[in-house]
Amino acid sequence: MTPQEEKPFPRQRQEQPGIEAEMTPKPKSGEFEYRGAEKLKGKVALITGGDSGIGRAVAIAFAREGASVAFAYLEEDQDAKETRDIVEREGVRCLAFRGDVGQEAFCADIVGKTVAAFGRLDIVVNNAAEQHYREELEQISEEQLERTFRTNIFSYFFLTKAALKHLQEGARIINTTSVTAFKGSPMLLDYSSTKGAIVAFTRSLALSLAERGILVNAVAPGPIWTPLIPGTFPEEKTEKFGTEVPLKRAGQPVEVAHSYVFLASEGGSYMTGQVLHPNGGTIVGG
Template identity: 55%
Template sequence: MKTRQPEKVRPKQTQRRPGIEEKMKPEPESSPKDNHFKLKGKIALVTGGDSGIGKATALLFASHGADIAIAYLNETEDAQTTKKNIERMGRRCLLIKGDLSKESNCKKAVDRTIGKFSKLDILINNVALHWESEKIEDITTEQFERTFYTNVFSYFWMTKYAMPYLKKGSVIVNTTSVTAYRGSPKLIDYSATKGAILSFTRSLAQNLASRNIRVNAVAPGPIWTPLIASSFDKSRVSGFGSDTPLGRAGEPNEVATCFLFLASEDSSYMTGQCLHPNGGEIING
């Protein structure tokens, strides 16, 4: 990987151990960063922002001063509710309906965001779907393709079409999953997409580092979202998340804080990394 020249060139200096901070030139920046309105004046585009983790992230971003564009599939009622909640905070919200497994809709989502807000600072790639399958023979080619087109291709297309508008200091955060690290016997295709997202995040972060655009990811564990209630049978839903060390499923607003951290200057020295709100499961990541 190409070595970048440091942005801050410090004068040659040395001290006797253990060193005195006030004698350093320049002194290290130790003052707390502003914790209020972390995203003031920012424009964020959140895919799958109508409900679940995307909704919680959009609401939290709005509470910190961002205006929000939400791209969603067909859950118009949920999307309208989310928009109303954002507007109650005094922020603007644009709803963009469309199937992001189609490239043209990804371009449309970016174009409509720019048309409304004239800029884009934060891209949250979050949309996803899955189906349980007992064995690989049960996974049709149609299902496999749809899972990848929604979960991976949309991330690629959204990022590709957003790039002309992203600038120094812009941020991309992708939603992967704990299954990217430890797999899932009944979510083979879904887990594969989440592994692809992880590698996409790490590679893109290296590619964009010289342009000072940071790329990170969040890998949630079992989180109580509409995707869960609509994907599993009643017995699975009732016990969902009980096998984690914390003994419960997480809530979307317990994951949204990870996205806020990665989207704000609080994480200014992080890129190519992944946060793990998963109820305490130890994974190799």
């Protein structure tokens, strides 16, 4: 069945952060869809939010391209084990770190452990995120606001800061922003705000690191079928998820993973400070 022929998603709801193993249908992360060509052979990548969704798809794609992979996740042990098993079946090493990327000490720790295990670090993918559905600004508590910013943008600063001492010329930093950074989202005010901050972070960091030959880019997905969706929205919205874009369907994580491979590989060697938009046809500026 092609993506265009897929049926609408059934109604479903999960508690945050969402478990991929409990989704119906399960997202397509590339285990059976992605074919590699050794574009990242010998490289080492560290991915946050790598247990499921886009992060899992990127981990699988990088492994298929020959990279060793380390990833961080919050508490979704079952998803993390499945991701690690899939990656290791590709014949590369994989490390999984359980903890909160919103804490600077944890980010420094996982960078250190990755370099200690693999001897190098070439690709950093800042991807971990959380979002909360709120119909009015007044419903966003101080605690939620801080938590969303800590996960979605503070962690990008923390991880990158720790990684920089290990990154050499030619290294890549890839940040996950969102289409909501460009077109907004009335029910995801704090999430959209962090995604806008990620765009500015990407562009500013790219300028800062250009002389060192470290390339910094971002990917801004549109509606992608990941655990964030049933973990965020009321169940009546899941069955219509993604139908508002020109392609009339949600994207799958594996369809987004190709953008990360491009930016991490030689294909992206003349790009920095840029944003790719796998979003189903939504036209955005910037």
